[in-house]
Amino acid sequence: MVARETLTLRELRQADVAQARRILDTSEYVHYRFAPDELPHLVELYPGVGAFSGAPGPLGRVMGGSLQAFAQVNEMSPPCAWIGGFGVTWSQGERYRDYLGLLLPALGEKLWARQVRNLYYSGADYDSDWLRAPLEELGFALTSMLRSYDKSDFSVPTEGNQSIVVRPFRPSDAEPLVALETLCFDDLWRHDARAFREAARLYPYFVVAEDDQGIVGYQFNIVDMKIGYLVRIATHPRAWGAGVGARLMAEAVHYFERQGAWKIVLNTEEKNTRAHRLYEWFGFYLTRPRGFALGLPLTPPLAPARA
Ligand SMILES: CC(C)(COP(=O)(O)OP(=O)(O)OC[C@H]1O[C@@H](n2cnc3c(N)ncnc32)[C@H](O)[C@@H]1OP(=O)(O)O)[C@@H](O)C(=O)NCCC(=O)NCCS
Numbered sequence: 001m002v003a004r005e006t007l008t009l010r011e012l013r014q015a016d017v018a019q020a021r022r023i024l025d026t027s028e029y030v031h032y033r034f035a036p037d038e039l040p041h042l043v044e045l046y047p048g049v050g051a052f053s054g055a056p057g058p059l060g061r062v063m064g065g066s067l068q069a070f071a072q073v074n075e076m077s078p079p080c081a082w083i084g085g086f087g088v089t090w091s092q093g094e095r096y097r098d099y100l101g102l103l104l105p106a107l108g109e110k111l112w113a114r115q116v117r118n119l120y121y122s123g124a125d126y127d128s129d130w131l132r133a134p135l136e137e138l139g140f141a142l143t144s145m146l147r148s149y150d151k152s153d154f155s156v157p158t159e160g161n162q163s164i165v166v167r168p169f170r171p172s173d174a175e176p177l178v179a180l181e182t183l184c185f186d187d188l189w190r191h192d193a194r195a196f197r198e199a200a201r202l203y204p205y206f207v208v209a210e211d212d213q214g215i216v217g218y219q220f221n222i223v224d225m226k227i228g229y230l231v232r233i234a235t236h237p238r239a240w241g242a243g244v245g246a247r248l249m250a251e252a253v254h255y256f257e258r259q260g261a262w263k264i265v266l267n268t269e270e271k272n273t274r275a276h277r278l279y280e281w282f283g284f285y286l287t288r289p290r291g292f293a294l295g296l297p298l299t300p301p302l303a304p305a306r307a
Pocket residue numbers: 160184185231232233234235236239240241242243244245246247267268269272274275277278281
C-alpha cells in the first residue's frame with residue numbers, strides 16, 4: 001500500500017515536467033500516447049495530476065517533494081477526455097495500482113470542473129495491456145474494440161470523386177468541421193474546434209474536401225520513423241457512397257508515397273463496417289494486436305465536509 005498521508009496530490013505544473021519526463025525516460029511503469037517533447041504543451045492545455053512524496057500542508061509545500069507518479073490528459077473535447085499518460089517511478093513501480101487509485105479520482109475532479117463527464121483510456125493490445133485490469137477494477141468498462149489495418153504498397157483502386165476540391169485545412173475550417181463531426185462520430189471520438197487546431201499543429205498533412213454545398217470531408221496524417229499513420233478520415237453523410245472517402249484515401253496514399261513511408265497503418269472501430277469496406281477496397285489488411293477503449297462515467301466531486 002502507498003501511505004496516502006506521506007503524499008501530496010496536486011495538479012501538474014510546468015515546473016514538474018522535467019520530473020515527469022524523467023519517469024517516462026527511466027521507468028518501465030509507463031503508458032503514454034504522445035511524443036515526450038509534447039509534455040510541456042499538454043500540461044499547459046489539459047489537466048494532469050501528480051503524487052509527490054512529502055506530506056500535505058505548509059511543510060510539504062515548502063519542500064516540494066519529488067514526483068512519484070502522474071496521470072495526464074492528452075485529448076479533451078468536453079464532455080469527453082482521454083488519459084494520455086500515466087507513469088510511476090521505477091522504485092515505486094510495483095505499487096502502480098495504488099497510485100492509479102489515488103490519481104484518477106483527483107484527475108476526475110479537475111476534469112469535472114472543466115465540463116468533462118466521461119474519461120477514456122485507449123490501449124494498443126487488448127490481450128496484454130498492463131493497465132486494463134486495474135482500470136476495470138476502478139470502474140472503467142470496455143467501450144469499443146478497435147481494428148488495426150496495414151497497407152504495404154501505394155496502389156489505389158480509384159482516384160475517387162474528381163468533382164470535389166481537396167485543399168489544406170485553414171483555422172477557419174475548425175467550426176464547420178465540428179458540425180460535421182457530430183454527424184460522423186460518437187462523442188468520445190469527436191474533436192472540438194480547439195482539437196482541430198491542435199491537429200493542424202501536430203499533423204503535417206491535414207486536408208479538407210469541399211463541394212458546391214461546402215465542406216464535405218476532411219482527413220489528416222503523419223509520417224513517423226517512415227511509417228505513415230492515417231489518423232483520421234470522415235465525410236459528410238449527405239455524400240456517403242459518392243467517392244469522397246475514396247478521393248481522400250487516394251490522396252493520402254499518394255502523400256505517404258511522396259514522404260517515403262514503407263507502410264501505412266490505421267485504426268478503426270470493430271463495428272465500423274462502412275470504414276472497413278473503404279480500407280479493404282484500398283488494399284489494407286487486418287493486423288494484430290487488437291486495440292481497445294475503456295470508459296468511465298465521472299461523478300461530481302464530494303462537497304467538502306463542514307466543520
Ligand atoms: C467511412 C467513410 C469515410 C467512407 O466515406 P465515403 O465518402 O462514403 O466513401 P466512398 O463513397 O468514397 O467509398 C465507400 C464506397 O466505396 C465503394 N466500394 C467499396 N468497395 C468497392 C469496390 N470493390 N468497387 C467499387 N466500389 C467499392 C462502395 O460504394 C462504398 O460505399 P458503401 O459503403 O455504401 O458500400 C464515411 O462513411 C465516414 O465518414 N464515416 C463516419 C466517420 C468514420 O467512420 N470515419 C472512419 C473512422 S476514423
